[in-house]
Amino acid sequence: MRLTLPTVLYFGTWTTLVVAPVILVVLILMGQFSPEAIRAAFPDVPVSEMQSDDQIICAGIVGLVPWLIGAWVLYQAQALFALYRGNRALTLDAAKIIRNLGVGMVMIAVAQIVTRTVQILMLTSANVDGERMLAVQFSFAQVGLLLAAGLMVVIGRSMVEAARAVDDMRGFV
Amino acid sequence: MEIIVRLDVVLAQRKMKARDLAEQIGISEQNVSHLRTGKVKGIRFNTLARICEVLQCQPGDILEAAPLVDKDA
Numbered sequence: 124m125r126l127t128l129p130t131v132l133y134f135g136t137w138t139t140l141v142v143a144p145v146i147l148v149v150l151i152l153m154g155q156f157s158p159e160a161i162r163a164a165f166p167d168v169p170v171s172e173m174q175s176d177d178q179i180i181c182a183g184i185v186g187l188v189p190w191l192i193g194a195w196v197l198y199q200a201q202a203l204f205a206l207y208r209g210n211r212a213l214t215l216d217a218a219k220i221i222r223n224l225g226v227g228m229v230m231i232a233v234a235q236i237v238t239r240t241v242q243i244l245m246l247t248s249a250n251v252d253g254e255r256m257l258a259v260q261f262s263f264a265q266v267g268l269l270l271a272a273g274l275m276v277v278i279g280r281s282m283v284e285a286a287r288a289v290d291d292m293r294g295f296v
Numbered sequence: 297m298e299i300i301v302r303l304d305v306v307l308a309q310r311k312m313k314a315r316d317l318a319e320q321i322g323i324s325e326q327n328v329s330h331l332r333t334g335k336v337k338g339i340r341f342n343t344l345a346r347i348c349e350v351l352q353c354q355p356g357d358i359l360e361a362a363p364l365v366d367k368d369a
Contacts, residue, residue, distance in 0.1 A: 291337070295337055296338075296339055
């Protein structure tokens, strides 16, 4: 087996896909999803002592949504690298996967913004009136991710059209 | 209607081999074979023009529109 870039990336993505759930389990065992750890992850959010542990843990679990979408994006990436390994980079399948990658990255950026808002809302839901929080925050990194993802969707769509045109032309002499 | 390729007939009339036609019009022998057996989606105008030029014929001599035959009937 030749050690080409697509091969390295293919096995790299698969390794990440396999290792990520293991790391998640280790983090859970280490107590990173305990109510105390989740409170510590939101130092600026006033969480009431009345708030139940279950609700706090639920808020922590909601934070995994972008990571789940990330796992799907990684799965798409390995499929793309598999096509690259098989010299099928300019096929309709590859174009559709590139488009999916872009859509997935948009979903990650949006989920990062939304989940943070939902988490804060859940953590402060037991607070007294006037101390509950509804905060929407996004950073330059998320804006950059959205721009890159949008660009990838456009490239993916263009490639889908190009691949369809090539397929049409293939039957002409 | 379906389009039937009559290239075989015209080649036989001209006593020309498919290989010679392929060479003269500048496409692969395999593509000429696909064209003869009708296994193509279409033919480019410039390919058709070169075939007509080499075989000294009209497009209508090579292509014919015929009623679609229902193979299940």
